[in-house]
Amino acid sequence: MVIVEQLAWGISATLCFSAMWHVRCQSFPSVTFLGIGQMGATIMILYFGKLKRIISFPDFDRQIPKKIFPLPLLYIANHLTGLSSTKKLSLPMFTVLRKFSIPMTLILEAIIIRKRYSLSIIWTVVAIIAGAIVAASHDLSFNLEGYIIVLLNDLFTAANGVYTKEKIDPKELGQYGVLFYNACFMIIPTAVYSYVTGDMYKAITFSEWTNIVFGAHFLISCLMGFLLLYTIVLCSFYNSALTTTVVGAIKNVSIAYIGILLGGDYHFSWLNFLGLNICMAGGLSYSFITLRGNVHPKNEKHFTDYIKLPPPVKV
Numbered sequence: 001m002v003i004v005e006q007l008a009w010g011i012s013a014t015l016c017f018s019a020m021w022h023v024r025c026q027s028f029p030s031v032t033f034l035g036i037g038q039m040g041a042t043i044m045i046l047y048f049g050k051l052k053r054i055i056s057f058p059d060f061d062r063q064i065p066k067k068i069f070p071l072p073l074l075y076i077a078n079h080l081t082g083l084s085s086t087k088k089l090s091l092p093m094f095t096v097l098r099k100f101s102i103p104m105t106l107i108l109e110a111i112i113i114r115k116r117y118s119l120s121i122i123w124t125v126v127a128i129i130a131g132a133i134v135a136a137s138h139d140l141s142f143n144l145e146g147y148i149i150v151l152l153n154d155l156f157t158a159a160n161g162v163y164t165k166e167k168i169d170p171k172e173l174g175q176y177g178v179l180f181y182n183a184c185f186m187i188i189p190t191a192v193y194s195y196v197t198g199d200m201y202k203a204i205t206f207s208e209w210t211n212i213v214f215g216a217h218f219l220i221s222c223l224m225g226f227l228l229l230y231t232i233v234l235c236s237f238y239n240s241a242l243t244t245t246v247v248g249a250i251k252n253v254s255i256a257y258i259g260i261l262l263g264g265d266y267h268f269s270w271l272n273f274l275g276l277n278i279c280m281a282g283g284l285s286y287s288f289i290t291l292r293g294n295v296h297p298k299n300e301k302h303f304t305d306y307i308k309l310p311p312p313v314k315v
Contacts, residue, residue, distance in 0.1 A: 033203035038225025057177035072185035078156035097150040099132040104158035127282030135275025161241035250283035
């Protein structure tokens, strides 16, 4: 089941980005508006499923905001810093810095939910980051503002993953409850942000709305966004937040491999290819160790054995 969920997350992410790419290729002016569409699709699908008793999640009460927060805030912060970061750095440097969401996830899991990982797992994480640095070493650029934004994006990504893992506990909100109420609390602030920045006006006045092909691509992107969110939550339910983050990194490397085989805008270099292989080796090693059940070996030291951690964080 663990392998199935990891594959589902990787495949759905690829499909989602493919659909979004088709929308962006038609010069759609607002990624934020597309995000609002994906939130709306999530709310409608889950609400309909609850009405038809296909799925179940807690009804709204005064405890729901306390149970769901800080997820909506983390998601919005992650979304906004993610959009800003892509404009500040070159793609290779952006790729390297985004890999730091992996060790941040590992550290936050240790602090917030007291998750412990073996040193062998730590070394696979180091290999993934080292591979990313090698792959991008031919085109490393320095931009302090870009560095800060991307690292903040990494932090919000890691925190979002860890708190998602904590909140999807059946005793809390469960998988569907997290998805539904997170979308409900996020959609209005995101819509306000889109209106204030002018993105909503640009999206509404976009000339291609009468184009059936574009409309189909936009609708598919919204549905794929829901599928992506669902598989991320599902992967987090059956695995750790770190595993979900590592699978995302492996997915990105896999897309690069496809670019090498099929051509396109990928510019081949041996240094980049070596780095990709190191990344993939680290990711596959992580999967192998995890599936072998060695995340908590009895006779192996854990990195938390060398540092003193504060008490678990309760939100």
